[in-house]
Amino acid sequence: MDLGMGKVADSYSRACKNRIEAMLDGYIHSLNELASLDTLKNILYGVRVVIDYRNRHLTDFAEVHLENDPKARFFSVSVTRLDIVRDVRRVMRSAGFDEMKFDEDNMTLWIIIKRPSYDQRHELALEASRLERATRQAAANVKRDTLERLRAAVDREYIEEFDIKPTMETIETIYARTVEQITLITIRRRQQILGSFFVFESKEDEQLWEEERTTAHDKLFTIHDIDYNVKTVLPIKSGPKKKVPKPEKVKQIIYVSKPTDFSNGILKDVLRSAMANNAPLKVTGCLICRSDFYLQFLEGPKESIDALYEKILVDKRHTDIKRLRGKNVNGRVFGAWAMKYDFNKNWMWSPDQVKKGVLHKLKADEALAIFEKLAIKDAEKKKLLEEEQAAILAKTKPATKKKAANATAQT
Ligand SMILES: Cc1cc2nc3c(=O)[nH]c(=O)nc-3n(C[C@H](O)[C@H](O)[C@H](O)COP(=O)(O)O)c2cc1C
Structure with a gap:
């Protein structure tokens, strides 16, 4: 993220600005991840189920797939065994997803991502605030570190005391702009996460947003659809229903x-x-x-x-x-x-x-x-x-294959 200060004259300010801009990129990335669909991938992680009387990891038998389109309001879980579908459904339900359809032909469970509830949004917004505090602290550390290096240069007589004033002022300006940017970035993400529930946390924040926001702030995050509320259609074929024989x-x-x-x-x-x-x-x-x-x-x-x-x-x-x-x-x-x-x-x-x-x-x-x-x-x-017999058959020479097949059919 560009702090929008153009080039700065001295090497100390330049290093400080570069470090801070990289740090802001990291912050934007973390906020993006925060409400991203990638977190869905972890739902099955750590869940254990009993399969064939043994305790197993669900992730050994099922895997979450996300759509490439960030606006797709569904994801899928492919399963390797029919008998775990009930468990996967249970896990998904307890994670808040209750609209799903199972495609037996492709062994895939399709799951609709609902509009997040107020509680879920609130949780995410709290997490955003926690990240914001950590980032502010990191920015303060960069500033302190740069000033200390500047002071050390003076002590070692690389720079004259009276020369460092403009550098110190630039560093202060960089820091002040950074704090502003952190606030603006956080406001943008909180707006997306909270949707219609968003309110400014203070009068000053609201004023800053009105005066300093740019179109760049609107485009910061790739997921713009957290409020997406259109009817979702699952990509599952709705062909004629197969007749499942009734159990005896x-x-x-x-x-x-x-x-x-x-x-x-x-x-x-x-x-x-x-x-x-x-x-x-x-x-x-x-x-x-x-x-x-x-x-x-x-x-x-x-x-x-x-x-x-x-x-x-x-x-x-x-x-x-x-x-x-x-x-x-x-x-x-x-x-x-x-x-x-x-x-x-x-x-x-x-x-x-x-x-x-x-x-x-x-x-x-x-x-x-x-x-x-x-x-x-x-x-x-x-x-x-059966597998052993099939393996033996596969190894048998073509001439004797027919004989072997007949023999198996008779057993
Ligand atoms: C432990 C035990 C298990 C039995 N299981 C069967 C069974 O599965 N089917 C059966 O027809 N008879 C079974 N029998 C035998 C029946 O008690 C009975 O003697 C038999 O059905 C009489 O067959 P019949 O009418 O053809 O003479 C079992 C007997 C014992 C002691």
Whole structure:
């Protein structure tokens, strides 16, 4: 920023003026940044979310993008996974953005930037005042520093005492102009930030603004649109809505029981019944089995589940049956399995804990979480297997590729 003083004669004043002009440029830059859209980029920073039962940084899965046009009153967040959209929406809402649309095809959440509230503007204006105080202090330091160097030059007899008077006067003039410019710059930014809420902080400020403002002050900041209040249209295509299949309504039951006797033969019989009966009844689920407990998850049409559970309740091969969960929900957990079974290698309850009834004390949600975890592990394994197969296929020579593809299709 040019202080508008033209060239100054001596090297001390010149150095002082250059330092101050650079400092004013820094101040304008900071004020510009203050209410800039760039701050939106930090919204997701530091936010942690639970993904696949692990605590992760949201920024690893979502990223804020700003438009090049500073007048665009929207920004977007691209997400890498569908299951985090809810969390991203939550974070945006708590940051004050409640108008958003999700574009599933491009995995992008579009968010409207609303006109800032009075409180938000007030906060920004306070921050501008804080920056102003710091800049005034920095200007005073430059002045003091220049005067000290001038005094040192006199002490070392580089300059005569009577020669420094005009330099000292120029430095005082530079400083006085700087203080004025700082006030004018701050007034301009406060006007933009506060919009219709702006008032001059004092009569002197108002007078200074009337007398000293120039068109340069009007053009100082790149964002002129903080008061922008036109209807924003999000750049999201509004094509025909895709028909999303309705999730299936199913009943879930989870129970725990104690085997009356446990052998491979008994287990095979139980699983044989499950394999044979469940698919036609549209029942799917998972049975965790160990010599000291069964923990079973059943899901399917309500009538099928109720009828099957009646049969299981009177089965003499187990006892101490306790239902942990019975709920109608949307969608299945083990859609691909008539009855997945798990020989409880992964579950760390000791025989003593089981004896003391740890499983009978499980809450409904805890019991469900155990099975959901198993299902996710299963899905991950399946994905890995598919990727491995694809990698093998890619490596296979062209002549044998067809054979390999057929083999995979048959498995
Ligand atoms: C721990 C446990 C789990 C069972 N799970 C199933 C099951 O998922 N599906 C099933 O049809 N039978 C299951 N059974 C067996 C049933 O209690 C019952 O014996 C069986 O459904 C009778 O089948 P049937 O009518 O074809 O003879 C289970 C039994 C036990 C002890």
